[in-house]
Amino acid sequence: AQSVTQPDIHITVSEGASLELRCNYSYGATPYLFWYVQSPGQGLQLLLKYFSGDTLVQGIKGFEAEFKRSQSSFNLRKPSVHWSDAAEYFCAVVQNTGGFKTIFGAGTRLFVKA
Amino acid sequence: DTEVTQTPKHLVMGMTNKKSLKCEQHMGHRAMYWYKQKAKKPPELMFVYSYEKLSINESVPSRFSPECPNSSLLNLHLHALQPEDSALYLCASSQEGTGQYFGPGTRLTVT
Numbered sequence: 001a002q003s004v005t006q007p008d009i010h011i012t013v014s015e016g017a018s019l020e021l022r023c024n025y026s027y028g029a030t031p032y033l034f035w036y037v038q039s040p041g042q043g044l045q046l047l048l049k050y051f052s053g054d055t056l057v058q059g060i061k062g063f064e065a066e067f068k069r070s071q072s073s074f075n076l077r078k079p080s081v082h083w084s085d086a087a088e089y090f091c092a093v094v095q096n097t098g099g100f101k102t103i104f105g106a107g108t109r110l111f112v113k114a
Numbered sequence: 115d116t117e118v119t120q121t122p123k124h125l126v127m128g129m130t131n132k133k134s135l136k137c138e139q140h141m142g143h144r145a146m147y148w149y150k151q152k153a154k155k156p157p158e159l160m161f162v163y164s165y166e167k168l169s170i171n172e173s174v175p176s177r178f179s180p181e182c183p184n185s186s187l188l189n190l191h192l193h194a195l196q197p198e199d200s201a202l203y204l205c206a207s208s209q210e211g212t213g214q215y216f217g218p219g220t221r222l223t224v225t
Contacts, residue, residue, distance in 0.1 A: 042219070044216040102159065
């Protein structure tokens with residue numbers, strides 16, 4: 001069965017420092033992979049997605065992610081974190097089972113310190 | 115317009131009430147979703163509609179009844195809910211598997 005693992009429950013970084021959030025997936029075929037961000041009490045916002053092609057994908061808000069098939073990973077990065085980036089981040093994979101079902105990781109809570 | 119709207123924002127209901135949650139999108143997306151999210155957890159898929167037909171039901175109790183009146187609207191009818199059903203209910207839409215657009219959610223409290 002497909003699954004998504006985010007090993008870090010929470011991460012704290014200083015404002016201006018670089019960020020990497022880890023995501024590992026289990027999927028038989030080439031996966032559709034996504035990162036979403038959720039601020040407290042809000043809905044989720046799509047940051048970026050990978051379907052095929054270039055393994056480094058750019059997203060909104062200065063985020064990027066790299067797909068590494070050999071490591072079954074899709075890590076999210078940002079070179080310089082802003083205080084407004086503090087939120088919950090979810091990695092997800094979509095499986096097509098007659099309808100498009102998204103499987104979310106457990107999430108990583110990002111704290112940003114001044 | 116890349117917005118998914120949900121009403122109401124907050125809802126408090128008793129266990130014998132009947133209420134409905136509403137969701138609307140005008141992006142031409144043909145897949146729409148209902149999720150339930152508990153605090154500090156990822157969203158749990160409840161239902162998927164594809165081209166206005168129910169394509170996935172994740173074994174949700176019958177006290178939750180989805181409806182897709184047209185390609186832009188999605189409703190979730192609630193009846194005889196339990197306190198453990200209190201959660202944030204999220205609606206989303208997508209063009210097939212291309213990434214979902216989420217609404218802000220309805221915060222539901224069952225008393």
